[in-house]
Amino acid sequence: MSIDTAKGVLGDATTAELEAGLRGALVRPGDPSYDRARAVWNAAHDKHPALVVRCAGTADVLRAVEFARSQDLLVAVRGGAHSIAGFSTCDDGIVIDLSAMKGAYVDPERRRVVAQAGLTWGDLDHETQAFGLAVPGGLISTTGVAGFTLGGGVGWLTRRHGLTSDNLTAAQMVTADGRVVRADAHEHAELFWALRGGGGNFGVVTSFEYEAHPVGPQVLAGLVVYPLAEARQVVTRWREASAHMPDELTTLVVLTTAPPLPFLPEEVHGTRVVVLAGMYAGPPSAGETAVAPLRRLGTPLADVMGPMPYTGAQSMLDPLWTAGAHNYFTSAFIEPSDDAIDALLRRHLTTPTPFSELHLHHLGGAFARVPAGSTAFSRREAGVLCNVIARSPTAAGFDGHVAWARDTRREIARHGHGGLYVNFTGDGGEDKVRAAYPDAVHRRLVGVKDVYDPTNMFRLNQNIRPSTSRSPAGR
Template identity: 85%
Template structure:
């Protein structure tokens, strides 16, 4: 059956020719598995691509890119498919699906791993923790490694070892013209600079090489839960503690609603709470002194901070972040003044659903010691990152929930310099992209875009438009 697209009609023979050149497979709209294949983690994006190419390897990616270019198709690239902004799916275009590509080659002596782009953080942690090694990964283990890393990569090892992108040592990339290049500090060095924070603007990254670090298998990590009435003292007290925390300890505050979990008193289920979460990336015994003050900021409703497997902390939040719900994220880098924290706490009182949250991520440490010009991720001030999340089980009133998040972000962002974290942003807005890649950084990214994707084939991202399209 021929397929209509916005650019014309793809005939059976054309699609058959594509499929004949693949080791993977093509999923068409009339195939039995199409609805499953087109679904992404974020249920807010219900789109119908004309074709989904499930790639078995780099050769399939090359073929898919060449086909998309020859047929003038809109291109979405999918790794883990969390798709906060919907970039890993599209209407009436082609999805280049990397999820079958799950190889990982760990070099324990050199503390390196070469990881294919279809891996999730749960997959990669499984491979590297066999050797007691890790790199900064996602806060939810079902997150894909590729999109996470290309946008920066904030996780529990941020203060000890920096962003995921700070630990990227090389990447294999299929460019818009179908070439395969290796980008590192020696080869295609400008592309390598751009990949570390510039997102998927420059090609399809098929594998990533990371520097690994000794972590685990046991770490000191977990949650401490406080009641709403102690929110101000807990959050301001936490801020003061962050000024002198060791780099081994990375923490965040989650302003949320208490789920009906057995470790929480039944009377607080469904009420607003304050959760301190953190991980000490060092000797768990030495970490007790560092996390001890977190326990004294108020009267804990629950204290789940203790020794646990590193993979346990990496996947602890998974049950609360299952696929299919509607999600909208927006973010701001802020200075944690009293006024800024007050704005965050006010919007906590206005969260529109029990699933909507505000997160305050501690920065600093190794993250802040990377020179701003070293990578495309240039927001290195040791302040905080606020993530505002509107989340709902379905589409009912979701637009109103998104409006709450946008209003909250607008007020909170006044206490920073206007930049977003591109991985925590549900809008593709040029003004926010410009704010996140200021001045010379944006100009340099445009030059890289001009070199590797001058026609903007890869535009489903926080887009750096080439100069010909500016």
């Protein structure tokens, strides 16, 4: 069966030749596994690619890139399929699916980890915790390591050990012209700089090498829930307490609607609340002293903070963030002034669904000590990352939910530097990309793009457009 694409028709012989050169699988429209193969975490993006290549290794990635180039196909690269903006899928093009590439090698002596691009954080934590080590990951264990790393990577270890990208020591990448390159501080050093925060702009990264750190197996983590009536007091006191928190403690304020969790009083279910979430990345006994102020910010409705396995802390929010909902995330780096807190609480009262939230992620510590310009990730001066999340179980009214998130971001961003977090840009518009990178960083990224992807083959991302005339119009 021939396949129609935006560029023309792929004949049976053409796709059969591609399939014969793969160790993995080729999935076409009409195949029994097609709907499963095209599905992504964010149901707001329901795309129908012409082909999905489920790669078994780097050779398959090379074959898929060569095929896409020869057929002038739109390319989407998929790791964990969590791209909020929908970059891990496309209509009519080819999806290079890395999710079967789950190899991991841990060197406990050197504290180095090599991870293939299909791993999720849950997968990688399973491997590293066998040696009492961890690579700084995210807040949800089902998120893929690849896109998360390339955009920076903010999580529970950010204040203690920096961003995920700060802990990247090398990467293997397939380029648009079909080469396999290793980028580190010595080889392809400018590419290595760009991969640490510049997103998926430069090629298909097939494996990552990270520095790992002693963490766990037990940490102190959990939630303290406060009523809406105390919201301003709680957030203000958290701001004051955060100035004195040790680097081992990373905290997150969540302005949300209480789900029907068993540890919450039934009368609280469905009401707006303030949640303090946190993890202390040191001995749990020392963590008790560090988290004590979080328990005194107001009158808790529930306090479920205590010792747990590191893997438990990494997955404690997973049940609230399952696949299949419609999601739109945007962000702003802010300073939590009194005016900013007032704005946040006003917007909290207008959340369009019980699943929509505002997050305040405490930065500083190791995050702030990375020298400016040493990686493509910027905004090291910011004290707080505010994530604005519109989430709904169905498509009904979702455009309005997105409008709420965009309006909220515009209001909140006035209280900061105007910057966006690369992984939470909402979409890939040019204005979002320019807000994510200062001018000097953006110019440097364009220079790297010109070298490794001058025709903008890899443009389904927070796109850095090449300057070269070889870039086709509209790309």
